[in-house]
Amino acid sequence: MNDSNIIQFKPDDRRPITIKRRKGICHHNHVMLNEQTRMVECEDCDQIIDPYDYMYGWACGDRHLSSLRKQLRKEIKKLSVKFEALKREERNIKARIRRVKKGETP
Template structure:
């Protein structure tokens, strides 16, 4: 059975010529961006990822629009809360006045043991 096996010459495995560039482990939020005016590329300074300039600009515009929308909502909510606080302050002043009036109208307490209250 061994006579049926043929050995082919040069069946060696070639040397590894490919290299894989590993990125740092974890999540990069791409906070520091570098712009190359000559090659017209946008690159993250932290992780080295290269972005398509149009897509990067589009994403930044959407991010800024969302931030301004959230800012508008917070300002609206703040003005509503300020109005509610003002209404509660007016209600508090009105109720304090009613309490003062009610105390003035109330009968004085009866001194049972000749002691003043």
């Protein structure tokens, strides 16, 4: 490819480039349900939300929380077994210490 095939575009100096950006992502934590129009509106960002999308996101979040709860219950069970073993070991060690102290006293 030679330089004669390349076209240089010069920016138009008359119009400044403006980029519109959102000020962050709204998680739509505070929503308002309008019964007459059957719409879901976010009270934080005033955006109209598709009801199906909102319910789908809510259901996915609920499913995630349910699986997380099951996982945490398994973890609690496992840790409680370890805790009981440590308590039993502590009692045994205290009993050994008492026996050793009894044996030392004349």
